[in-house]
Amino acid sequence: MALVRRFILLERSICGAGSALRAGCRNYSFLPASYHLDDTWAKRLDSSFVKQIRLEQFFNELRKKFEADGMGSPLDVDIFATAVQRPEDLDSLHELLVFLRNSKNTPLTRSSTFNAVIRTHLDLERYDDLMKILADKIKYGIFLDHYTANLLMDKFIELKRLPDAVRVAIDLMFQEDFDHP
Numbered sequence: 001m002a003l004v005r006r007f008i009l010l011e012r013s014i015c016g017a018g019s020a021l022r023a024g025c026r027n028y029s030f031l032p033a034s035y036h037l038d039d040t041w042a043k044r045l046d047s048s049f050v051k052q053i054r055l056e057q058f059f060n061e062l063r064k065k066f067e068a069d070g071m072g073s074p075l076d077v078d079i080f081a082t083a084v085q086r087p088e089d090l091d092s093l094h095e096l097l098v099f100l101r102n103s104k105n106t107p108l109t110r111s112s113t114f115n116a117v118i119r120t121h122l123d124l125e126r127y128d129d130l131m132k133i134l135a136d137k138i139k140y141g142i143f144l145d146h147y148t149a150n151l152l153m154d155k156f157i158e159l160k161r162l163p164d165a166v167r168v169a170i171d172l173m174f175q176e177d178f179d180h181p
Contacts, residue, residue: 055089115145115148118151118152
């Protein structure tokens with residue numbers, strides 16, 4: 001009940017006494033643009049290594065590795081997640097995440113993979129898909145850190161998707177991460 005009250009207070013502080021979806025509600029962002037590091041994230045694509053990747057071919061090779069021995073490389077999945085730029089490639093990324101999560105190498109998953117998956121979904125405006133992935137940690141194995149949680153909450157507050165912002169905060173709580181970000 002206390003969480004619901006906090007949500008209502010947050011909604012009122014952002015948009016006044018009316019609904020958060022009210023047309024007159026301004027967009028808010030609580031983090032400075034420099035926090036997002038959008039330029040740095042965009043520069044990842046300038047790498048000659050990333051430019052050489054043919055995602056469809058790379059995906060097929062990775063899938064064969066996972067299906068053959070169940071021991072695909074977490075680094076390869078990280079590279080794939082970093083290189084995704086089109087919505088058509090998200091299904092392949094999701095499939096690789098499931099393969100990795102079910103492999104013996106899942107403890108070796110890099111934190112940069114989580115960042116790449118989250119930022120790619122944000123860049124492609126696939127918010128509902130991202131929330132499904134975050135909700136199913138057993139299947140996909142994507143966990144938030146403070147930075148990605150802050151990015152998500154800031155984006156969802158800006159878009160007036162307050163229930164999603166609250167779900168991100170709850171996700172951190174379920175991870176029992178009580179440190180101050």
